Amino acid sequence: MSQLDVQRQSETAFVPTARTTVKRVPQRANYDREMVYSILDEGLVCHIGFVIEGLPSVIPTAYGRIDDVLYIHGSPASRMLRAVQGGVDVCITVTLIDGLVLARSAFHHSLNYRSVVIYGQAKLVSDTAEKNEALRAFTEHVVPGRWVDVRPPSRTELAGTLVLALPLVEVSAKVRTGPPIDDEADQQLPVWAGVIPLQTVAAPPIDDPLLDSGLTAPDYVLSYSRP
Amino acid sequence: MSQLDVQRQSETAFVPTARTTVKRVPQRANYDREMVYSILDEGLVCHIGFVIEGLPSVIPTAYGRIDDVLYIHGSPASRMLRAVQGGVDVCITVTLIDGLVLARSAFHHSLNYRSVVIYGQAKLVSDTAEKNEALRAFTEHVVPGRWVDVRPPSRTELAGTLVLALPLVEVSAKVRTGPPIDDEADQQLPVWAGVIPLQTVAAPPIDDPLLDSGLTAPDYVLSYSRP
Numbered sequence: 001m002s003q004l005d006v007q008r009q010s011e012t013a014f015v016p017t018a019r020t021t022v023k024r025v026p027q028r029a030n031y032d033r034e035m036v037y038s039i040l041d042e043g044l045v046c047h048i049g050f051v052i053e054g055l056p057s058v059i060p061t062a063y064g065r066i067d068d069v070l071y072i073h074g075s076p077a078s079r080m081l082r083a084v085q086g087g088v089d090v091c092i093t094v095t096l097i098d099g100l101v102l103a104r105s106a107f108h109h110s111l112n113y114r115s116v117v118i119y120g121q122a123k124l125v126s127d128t129a130e131k132n133e134a135l136r137a138f139t140e141h142v143v144p145g146r147w148v149d150v151r152p153p154s155r156t157e158l159a160g161t162l163v164l165a166l167p168l169v170e171v172s173a174k175v176r177t178g179p180p181i182d183d184e185a186d187q188q189l190p191v192w193a194g195v196i197p198l199q200t201v202a203a204p205p206i207d208d209p210l211l212d213s214g215l216t217a218p219d220y221v222l223s224y225s226r227p
Numbered sequence: 228m229s230q231l232d233v234q235r236q237s238e239t240a241f242v243p244t245a246r247t248t249v250k251r252v253p254q255r256a257n258y259d260r261e262m263v264y265s266i267l268d269e270g271l272v273c274h275i276g277f278v279i280e281g282l283p284s285v286i287p288t289a290y291g292r293i294d295d296v297l298y299i300h301g302s303p304a305s306r307m308l309r310a311v312q313g314g315v316d317v318c319i320t321v322t323l324i325d326g327l328v329l330a331r332s333a334f335h336h337s338l339n340y341r342s343v344v345i346y347g348q349a350k351l352v353s354d355t356a357e358k359n360e361a362l363r364a365f366t367e368h369v370v371p372g373r374w375v376d377v378r379p380p381s382r383t384e385l386a387g388t389l390v391l392a393l394p395l396v397e398v399s400a401k402v403r404t405g406p407p408i409d410d411e412a413d414q415q416l417p418v419w420a421g422v423i424p425l426q427t428v429a430a431p432p433i434d435d436p437l438l439d440s441g442l443t444a445p446d447y448v449l450s451y452s453r454p
Contacts, residue, residue: 056276075251091285100369100451107380107388138336149418150336157332192434194448195433200324201426207419221419
Protein backbone atom coordinates (compact mmCIF):
# COMPACT_ATOMS: atom_id res chain seq x y z
CA MET A 1 0.00 0.00 0.00
CA SER A 2 1.12 3.56 -0.62
CA GLN A 3 1.36 5.94 2.31
CA LEU A 4 -1.81 7.66 1.10
CA ASP A 5 -3.64 4.32 1.04
CA VAL A 6 -2.49 3.63 4.61
CA GLN A 7 -3.71 7.05 5.66
CA ARG A 8 -7.10 6.54 3.99
CA GLN A 9 -7.47 3.12 5.55
CA SER A 10 -6.57 4.43 8.99
CA GLU A 11 -9.55 6.77 8.86
CA THR A 12 -11.97 3.85 8.95
CA ALA A 13 -9.78 1.08 10.34
CA PHE A 14 -6.89 0.56 12.73
CA VAL A 15 -3.65 -0.46 11.05
CA PRO A 16 -2.53 -3.92 12.28
CA THR A 17 0.89 -4.18 13.92
CA ALA A 18 2.91 -7.29 14.71
CA ARG A 19 1.15 -7.54 18.08
CA THR A 20 -2.37 -6.87 16.83
CA THR A 21 -2.21 -9.17 13.83
CA VAL A 22 -4.57 -11.96 14.91
CA LYS A 23 -2.80 -15.26 14.37
CA ARG A 24 -5.31 -17.70 15.81
CA VAL A 25 -8.46 -17.97 13.62
CA PRO A 26 -7.44 -14.84 11.68
CA GLN A 27 -10.77 -14.72 9.81
CA ARG A 28 -12.27 -13.44 13.09
CA ALA A 29 -9.98 -10.40 13.12
CA ASN A 30 -11.55 -7.00 12.68
CA TYR A 31 -9.81 -3.64 12.62
CA ASP A 32 -12.81 -1.51 11.72
CA ARG A 33 -13.04 1.59 13.90
CA GLU A 34 -16.82 1.52 14.21
CA MET A 35 -16.71 -2.14 15.31
CA VAL A 36 -14.01 -1.35 17.90
CA TYR A 37 -15.95 1.68 19.21
CA SER A 38 -19.20 -0.29 19.46
CA ILE A 39 -17.57 -3.06 21.52
CA LEU A 40 -15.84 -0.57 23.82
CA ASP A 41 -19.06 1.40 24.26
CA GLU A 42 -21.15 -1.68 25.07
CA GLY A 43 -18.73 -3.23 27.59
CA LEU A 44 -18.92 -2.28 31.26
CA VAL A 45 -15.48 -3.26 32.52
CA CYS A 46 -12.14 -3.75 30.87
CA HIS A 47 -9.32 -6.00 32.04
CA ILE A 48 -6.05 -4.11 32.29
CA GLY A 49 -2.82 -6.07 32.21
CA PHE A 50 0.52 -4.71 33.37
CA VAL A 51 3.86 -6.07 34.47
CA ILE A 52 5.30 -5.85 37.98
CA GLU A 53 8.85 -7.14 38.45
CA GLY A 54 8.50 -9.22 35.31
CA LEU A 55 5.21 -10.85 36.32
CA PRO A 56 1.76 -10.19 34.85
CA SER A 57 -1.22 -8.70 36.70
CA VAL A 58 -4.76 -8.44 35.33
CA ILE A 59 -7.32 -6.26 37.10
CA PRO A 60 -10.91 -5.48 36.11
CA THR A 61 -11.81 -1.81 36.09
CA ALA A 62 -14.33 0.69 34.77
CA TYR A 63 -13.51 2.88 31.81
CA GLY A 64 -14.80 5.50 29.45
CA ARG A 65 -13.99 6.44 25.87
CA ILE A 66 -13.65 9.89 24.35
CA ASP A 67 -12.93 9.66 20.63
CA ASP A 68 -9.64 7.78 20.30
CA VAL A 69 -8.67 7.77 23.97
CA LEU A 70 -9.66 5.19 26.56
CA TYR A 71 -9.69 6.53 30.12
CA ILE A 72 -9.42 4.29 33.15
CA HIS A 73 -9.19 4.83 36.87
CA GLY A 74 -5.51 4.84 37.61
CA SER A 75 -5.72 2.99 40.89
CA PRO A 76 -5.41 -0.55 39.47
CA ALA A 77 -2.09 0.38 37.98
CA SER A 78 -1.03 2.63 40.82
CA ARG A 79 1.60 0.17 42.04
CA MET A 80 3.04 0.36 38.54
CA LEU A 81 2.77 4.11 38.41
CA ARG A 82 4.86 4.51 41.49
CA ALA A 83 7.63 2.56 39.80
CA VAL A 84 7.40 3.86 36.27
CA GLN A 85 7.41 7.56 35.59
CA GLY A 86 6.07 8.81 32.30
CA GLY A 87 3.97 5.91 31.16
CA VAL A 88 2.93 2.35 31.92
CA ASP A 89 2.94 -0.42 29.33
CA VAL A 90 -0.51 -1.93 29.45
CA CYS A 91 -2.78 -4.22 27.52
CA ILE A 92 -6.49 -3.49 27.92
CA THR A 93 -9.08 -6.03 26.83
CA VAL A 94 -12.87 -5.74 26.66
CA THR A 95 -14.94 -8.86 25.99
CA LEU A 96 -18.65 -9.29 25.30
CA ILE A 97 -20.21 -12.77 25.29
CA ASP A 98 -23.06 -13.01 22.79
CA GLY A 99 -23.87 -16.69 22.84
CA LEU A 100 -22.95 -20.29 23.52
CA VAL A 101 -22.20 -22.33 20.42
CA LEU A 102 -23.18 -25.98 20.82
CA ALA A 103 -21.75 -28.31 18.22
CA ARG A 104 -22.30 -32.05 17.75
CA SER A 105 -18.70 -32.72 18.80
CA ALA A 106 -17.15 -31.56 22.06
CA PHE A 107 -14.21 -30.21 20.10
CA HIS A 108 -16.22 -27.66 18.09
CA HIS A 109 -18.07 -26.09 21.01
CA SER A 110 -17.38 -22.37 21.07
CA LEU A 111 -18.60 -18.98 22.18
CA ASN A 112 -19.95 -16.16 20.09
CA TYR A 113 -18.15 -13.09 21.32
CA ARG A 114 -16.77 -9.69 20.44
CA SER A 115 -13.51 -8.56 22.00
CA VAL A 116 -11.09 -5.66 21.68
CA VAL A 117 -7.43 -5.74 22.64
CA ILE A 118 -5.49 -2.47 22.98
CA TYR A 119 -1.74 -2.25 23.51
CA GLY A 120 0.10 0.90 24.46
CA GLN A 121 1.47 3.19 27.10
CA ALA A 122 -1.07 4.55 29.52
CA LYS A 123 -0.22 8.00 30.79
CA LEU A 124 -1.35 9.77 33.93
CA VAL A 125 -3.81 12.59 33.25
CA SER A 126 -2.76 15.64 35.23
CA ASP A 127 -4.83 18.35 33.55
CA THR A 128 -7.86 18.99 35.79
CA ALA A 129 -10.23 19.76 32.91
CA GLU A 130 -9.28 16.55 31.08
CA LYS A 131 -9.67 14.61 34.33
CA ASN A 132 -13.15 16.03 34.79
CA GLU A 133 -14.04 15.04 31.22
CA ALA A 134 -12.73 11.54 31.88
CA LEU A 135 -14.91 11.22 35.00
CA ARG A 136 -17.86 12.41 32.92
CA ALA A 137 -17.00 9.72 30.35
CA PHE A 138 -16.86 7.03 33.10
CA THR A 139 -20.32 7.98 34.35
CA GLU A 140 -21.94 8.42 30.94
CA HIS A 141 -20.37 5.17 29.77
CA VAL A 142 -22.20 3.22 32.47
CA VAL A 143 -25.46 5.21 32.56
CA PRO A 144 -25.97 7.62 29.65
CA GLY A 145 -27.81 10.72 30.84
CA ARG A 146 -26.62 10.44 34.43
CA TRP A 147 -23.94 13.14 34.53
CA VAL A 148 -26.24 16.20 34.47
CA ASP A 149 -28.26 14.84 37.40
CA VAL A 150 -25.48 14.28 39.92
CA ARG A 151 -23.18 16.41 42.00
CA PRO A 152 -20.05 16.93 39.89
CA PRO A 153 -16.62 16.02 41.30
CA SER A 154 -15.19 18.53 43.75
CA ARG A 155 -11.66 19.88 43.46
CA THR A 156 -10.60 17.51 46.25
CA GLU A 157 -12.21 14.50 44.56
CA LEU A 158 -10.57 15.35 41.24
CA ALA A 159 -7.20 15.77 42.92
CA GLY A 160 -7.57 12.43 44.69
CA THR A 161 -8.53 10.47 41.58
CA LEU A 162 -5.86 8.85 39.44
CA VAL A 163 -6.89 8.78 35.78
CA LEU A 164 -4.92 7.07 33.05
CA ALA A 165 -5.30 7.76 29.32
CA LEU A 166 -4.54 5.12 26.70
CA PRO A 167 -4.62 6.22 23.06
CA LEU A 168 -6.45 3.90 20.66
CA VAL A 169 -3.65 3.27 18.20
CA GLU A 170 -2.56 -0.37 18.44
CA VAL A 171 -5.99 -1.97 18.48
CA SER A 172 -7.68 -5.09 17.18
CA ALA A 173 -11.10 -6.63 17.53
CA LYS A 174 -12.04 -10.28 17.25
CA VAL A 175 -15.57 -11.37 16.51
CA ARG A 176 -17.26 -14.77 16.26
CA THR A 177 -20.87 -14.99 15.15
CA GLY A 178 -23.17 -17.63 13.76
CA PRO A 179 -23.86 -21.35 14.11
CA PRO A 180 -21.47 -24.15 15.08
CA ILE A 181 -19.10 -25.47 12.43
CA ASP A 182 -19.03 -29.24 12.79
CA ASP A 183 -16.88 -31.63 10.80
CA GLU A 184 -18.81 -32.94 7.83
CA ALA A 185 -18.59 -36.47 9.21
CA ASP A 186 -20.41 -35.34 12.38
CA GLN A 187 -23.31 -33.54 10.74
CA GLN A 188 -25.55 -36.59 10.70
CA LEU A 189 -25.11 -37.34 14.42
CA PRO A 190 -28.45 -37.34 16.27
CA VAL A 191 -27.36 -34.43 18.51
CA TRP A 192 -29.06 -31.05 18.79
CA ALA A 193 -26.75 -28.25 17.66
CA GLY A 194 -27.20 -24.51 17.62
CA VAL A 195 -26.66 -21.32 19.56
CA ILE A 196 -27.95 -20.15 22.96
CA PRO A 197 -27.92 -16.34 22.66
CA LEU A 198 -26.97 -14.48 25.85
CA GLN A 199 -27.91 -10.98 26.84
CA THR A 200 -27.16 -8.65 29.73
CA VAL A 201 -30.46 -7.32 31.00
CA ALA A 202 -31.41 -4.93 33.76
CA ALA A 203 -33.80 -5.96 36.52
CA PRO A 204 -36.05 -3.30 38.10
CA PRO A 205 -33.97 -0.73 40.01
CA ILE A 206 -33.57 -0.99 43.79
CA ASP A 207 -33.94 2.30 45.66
CA ASP A 208 -31.17 3.28 48.05
CA PRO A 209 -32.56 2.58 51.56
CA LEU A 210 -31.68 6.19 52.39
CA LEU A 211 -33.64 7.56 49.42
CA ASP A 212 -36.00 10.45 50.04
CA SER A 213 -39.42 8.81 49.52
CA GLY A 214 -40.49 11.61 47.16
CA LEU A 215 -37.90 10.65 44.54
CA THR A 216 -38.58 8.19 41.74
CA ALA A 217 -36.09 6.63 39.35
CA PRO A 218 -35.55 8.60 36.13
CA ASP A 219 -36.35 7.18 32.69
CA TYR A 220 -32.72 6.35 31.92
CA VAL A 221 -32.81 4.04 34.95
CA LEU A 222 -36.28 2.55 34.39
CA SER A 223 -35.61 1.78 30.73
CA TYR A 224 -31.95 0.88 31.16
CA SER A 225 -30.27 -1.32 28.57
CA ARG A 226 -26.77 -1.56 27.13
CA PRO A 227 -26.30 0.16 23.73
CA MET B 228 -1.04 -17.79 63.56
CA SER B 229 0.52 -21.19 64.25
CA GLN B 230 1.25 -23.50 61.35
CA LEU B 231 -1.73 -25.61 62.36
CA ASP B 232 -4.00 -22.56 62.30
CA VAL B 233 -2.74 -21.70 58.82
CA GLN B 234 -3.44 -25.25 57.72
CA ARG B 235 -6.95 -25.23 59.18
CA GLN B 236 -7.70 -21.87 57.63
CA SER B 237 -6.45 -23.05 54.25
CA GLU B 238 -9.12 -25.74 54.21
CA THR B 239 -11.87 -23.16 53.94
CA ALA B 240 -9.97 -20.13 52.69
CA PHE B 241 -7.01 -19.24 50.49
CA VAL B 242 -4.04 -17.83 52.40
CA PRO B 243 -3.27 -14.26 51.25
CA THR B 244 0.18 -13.55 49.84
CA ALA B 245 1.85 -10.20 49.18
CA ARG B 246 0.31 -10.16 45.70
CA THR B 247 -3.18 -11.29 46.69
CA THR B 248 -3.53 -8.99 49.69
CA VAL B 249 -6.14 -6.53 48.41
CA LYS B 250 -4.83 -3.03 49.05
CA ARG B 251 -7.51 -0.92 47.43
CA VAL B 252 -10.81 -1.06 49.40
CA PRO B 253 -9.54 -4.05 51.45
CA GLN B 254 -12.95 -4.60 53.07
CA ARG B 255 -14.04 -6.03 49.69
CA ALA B 256 -11.40 -8.75 49.84
CA ASN B 257 -12.55 -12.33 50.19
CA TYR B 258 -10.41 -15.45 50.39
CA ASP B 259 -13.19 -17.93 51.08
CA ARG B 260 -12.88 -21.03 48.90
CA GLU B 261 -16.62 -21.43 48.33
CA MET B 262 -16.86 -17.78 47.22
CA VAL B 263 -13.93 -18.22 44.83
CA TYR B 264 -15.36 -21.45 43.39
CA SER B 265 -18.81 -19.93 42.91
CA ILE B 266 -17.39 -16.96 40.97
CA LEU B 267 -15.21 -19.20 38.81
CA ASP B 268 -18.11 -21.56 38.14
CA GLU B 269 -20.52 -18.76 37.17
CA GLY B 270 -18.14 -16.90 34.82
CA LEU B 271 -17.95 -17.86 31.15
CA VAL B 272 -14.58 -16.46 30.14
CA CYS B 273 -11.45 -15.56 32.02
CA HIS B 274 -8.85 -12.97 31.05
CA ILE B 275 -5.36 -14.43 31.04
CA GLY B 276 -2.42 -12.08 31.34
CA PHE B 277 1.14 -13.02 30.43
CA VAL B 278 4.35 -11.23 29.56
CA ILE B 279 6.04 -11.26 26.16
CA GLU B 280 9.41 -9.54 25.94
CA GLY B 281 8.63 -7.53 29.04
CA LEU B 282 5.24 -6.33 27.79
CA PRO B 283 1.79 -7.42 29.01
CA SER B 284 -0.84 -9.26 26.97
CA VAL B 285 -4.40 -9.96 28.08
CA ILE B 286 -6.53 -12.44 26.14
CA PRO B 287 -10.07 -13.66 26.88
CA THR B 288 -10.51 -17.41 26.84
CA ALA B 289 -12.78 -20.21 27.99
CA TYR B 290 -11.90 -22.30 31.02
CA GLY B 291 -13.03 -25.07 33.30
CA ARG B 292 -12.36 -25.92 36.93
CA ILE B 293 -11.71 -29.32 38.49
CA ASP B 294 -11.29 -29.01 42.26
CA ASP B 295 -8.29 -26.72 42.80
CA VAL B 296 -7.07 -26.59 39.21
CA LEU B 297 -8.18 -24.14 36.54
CA TYR B 298 -7.81 -25.44 32.99
CA ILE B 299 -7.58 -23.17 29.98
CA HIS B 300 -7.04 -23.70 26.30
CA GLY B 301 -3.33 -23.22 25.82
CA SER B 302 -3.57 -21.42 22.51
CA PRO B 303 -3.78 -17.87 23.93
CA ALA B 304 -0.46 -18.40 25.65
CA SER B 305 1.04 -20.49 22.89
CA ARG B 306 3.41 -17.71 21.85
CA MET B 307 4.65 -17.74 25.43
CA LEU B 308 4.85 -21.51 25.58
CA ARG B 309 7.15 -21.60 22.63
CA ALA B 310 9.55 -19.34 24.49
CA VAL B 311 9.24 -20.65 28.04
CA GLN B 312 9.67 -24.33 28.78
CA GLY B 313 8.25 -25.73 31.98
CA GLY B 314 5.72 -23.11 32.95
CA VAL B 315 4.29 -19.72 32.09
CA ASP B 316 3.78 -16.98 34.66
CA VAL B 317 0.18 -15.92 34.29
CA CYS B 318 -2.49 -13.94 36.03
CA ILE B 319 -6.03 -15.12 35.37
CA THR B 320 -8.98 -12.93 36.26
CA VAL B 321 -12.71 -13.69 36.16
CA THR B 322 -15.20 -10.86 36.66
CA LEU B 323 -18.98 -10.89 37.08
CA ILE B 324 -20.95 -7.64 36.96
CA ASP B 325 -23.98 -7.77 39.25
CA GLY B 326 -25.24 -4.21 39.14
CA LEU B 327 -24.72 -0.53 38.51
CA VAL B 328 -24.45 1.59 41.64
CA LEU B 329 -25.85 5.08 41.15
CA ALA B 330 -24.90 7.55 43.84
CA ARG B 331 -25.95 11.19 44.27
CA SER B 332 -22.40 12.32 43.47
CA ALA B 333 -20.48 11.38 40.33
CA PHE B 334 -17.55 10.38 42.51
CA HIS B 335 -19.37 7.59 44.38
CA HIS B 336 -20.79 5.83 41.34
CA SER B 337 -19.64 2.22 41.34
CA LEU B 338 -20.35 -1.28 40.15
CA ASN B 339 -21.49 -4.26 42.15
CA TYR B 340 -19.23 -7.09 41.07
CA ARG B 341 -17.52 -10.30 42.07
CA SER B 342 -14.03 -11.00 40.75
CA VAL B 343 -11.31 -13.56 41.25
CA VAL B 344 -7.61 -13.03 40.56
CA ILE B 345 -5.27 -16.04 40.37
CA TYR B 346 -1.49 -15.78 40.13
CA GLY B 347 0.79 -18.66 39.32
CA GLN B 348 2.62 -20.76 36.80
CA ALA B 349 0.44 -22.42 34.19
CA LYS B 350 1.81 -25.73 33.01
CA LEU B 351 1.12 -27.60 29.82
CA VAL B 352 -1.01 -30.71 30.33
CA SER B 353 0.56 -33.60 28.43
CA ASP B 354 -1.28 -36.55 29.97
CA THR B 355 -4.04 -37.56 27.54
CA ALA B 356 -6.51 -38.64 30.22
CA GLU B 357 -6.08 -35.34 32.10
CA LYS B 358 -6.48 -33.45 28.82
CA ASN B 359 -9.71 -35.29 28.13
CA GLU B 360 -10.96 -34.43 31.62
CA ALA B 361 -10.05 -30.78 31.03
CA LEU B 362 -12.04 -30.73 27.78
CA ARG B 363 -14.96 -32.29 29.64
CA ALA B 364 -14.63 -29.52 32.25
CA PHE B 365 -14.63 -26.82 29.52
CA THR B 366 -17.85 -28.19 28.02
CA GLU B 367 -19.63 -28.85 31.31
CA HIS B 368 -18.57 -25.44 32.57
CA VAL B 369 -20.42 -23.71 29.75
CA VAL B 370 -23.39 -26.09 29.43
CA PRO B 371 -23.82 -28.55 32.30
CA GLY B 372 -25.16 -31.85 31.00
CA ARG B 373 -23.76 -31.42 27.50
CA TRP B 374 -20.77 -33.78 27.60
CA VAL B 375 -22.66 -37.09 27.53
CA ASP B 376 -24.63 -35.99 24.45
CA VAL B 377 -21.76 -35.08 22.14
CA ARG B 378 -19.09 -36.90 20.22
CA PRO B 379 -16.07 -37.02 22.55
CA PRO B 380 -12.69 -35.71 21.39
CA SER B 381 -10.78 -37.99 19.07
CA ARG B 382 -7.14 -38.90 19.61
CA THR B 383 -6.19 -36.39 16.89
CA GLU B 384 -8.28 -33.62 18.44
CA LEU B 385 -6.78 -34.28 21.87
CA ALA B 386 -3.27 -34.26 20.45
CA GLY B 387 -3.92 -30.97 18.64
CA THR B 388 -5.34 -29.16 21.67
CA LEU B 389 -3.05 -27.24 24.00
CA VAL B 390 -4.35 -27.32 27.56
CA LEU B 391 -2.80 -25.38 30.43
CA ALA B 392 -3.36 -26.13 34.11
CA LEU B 393 -3.11 -23.42 36.77
CA PRO B 394 -3.31 -24.54 40.41
CA LEU B 395 -5.58 -22.49 42.66
CA VAL B 396 -3.06 -21.51 45.31
CA GLU B 397 -2.42 -17.77 45.12
CA VAL B 398 -6.01 -16.61 44.83
CA SER B 399 -8.16 -13.72 45.99
CA ALA B 400 -11.71 -12.63 45.38
CA LYS B 401 -13.12 -9.14 45.57
CA VAL B 402 -16.81 -8.48 46.06
CA ARG B 403 -18.92 -5.33 46.17
CA THR B 404 -22.61 -5.56 47.01
CA GLY B 405 -25.31 -3.24 48.23
CA PRO B 406 -26.42 0.37 47.82
CA PRO B 407 -24.32 3.44 47.01
CA ILE B 408 -22.34 5.03 49.82
CA ASP B 409 -22.70 8.78 49.45
CA ASP B 410 -21.01 11.39 51.58
CA GLU B 411 -23.29 12.43 54.41
CA ALA B 412 -23.42 15.97 53.02
CA ASP B 413 -24.86 14.65 49.73
CA GLN B 414 -27.61 12.49 51.17
CA GLN B 415 -30.21 15.24 51.04
CA LEU B 416 -29.60 16.06 47.36
CA PRO B 417 -32.78 15.65 45.27
CA VAL B 418 -31.20 12.93 43.12
CA TRP B 419 -32.44 9.36 42.75
CA ALA B 420 -29.88 6.88 44.03
CA GLY B 421 -29.87 3.11 44.05
CA VAL B 422 -28.81 0.02 42.16
CA ILE B 423 -29.69 -1.28 38.70
CA PRO B 424 -29.21 -5.08 39.00
CA LEU B 425 -27.82 -6.76 35.90
CA GLN B 426 -28.26 -10.37 34.86
CA THR B 427 -27.01 -12.54 32.04
CA VAL B 428 -30.01 -14.27 30.54
CA ALA B 429 -30.45 -16.76 27.73
CA ALA B 430 -32.73 -16.02 24.80
CA PRO B 431 -34.54 -18.94 23.08
CA PRO B 432 -32.01 -21.22 21.34
CA ILE B 433 -31.37 -20.92 17.60
CA ASP B 434 -31.21 -24.21 15.72
CA ASP B 435 -28.17 -24.84 13.55
CA PRO B 436 -29.38 -24.30 9.95
CA LEU B 437 -28.00 -27.77 9.19
CA LEU B 438 -29.99 -29.38 12.03
CA ASP B 439 -31.93 -32.57 11.25
CA SER B 440 -35.54 -31.36 11.50
CA GLY B 441 -36.43 -34.27 13.79
CA LEU B 442 -34.18 -33.00 16.60
CA THR B 443 -35.37 -30.66 19.33
CA ALA B 444 -33.26 -28.80 21.88
CA PRO B 445 -32.71 -30.70 25.15
CA ASP B 446 -33.92 -29.40 28.51
CA TYR B 447 -30.49 -28.13 29.55
CA VAL B 448 -30.64 -25.84 26.50
CA LEU B 449 -34.31 -24.81 26.79
CA SER B 450 -34.01 -23.95 30.49
CA TYR B 451 -30.45 -22.61 30.32
CA SER B 452 -29.25 -20.23 33.00
CA ARG B 453 -25.93 -19.56 34.71
CA PRO B 454 -25.49 -21.21 38.14
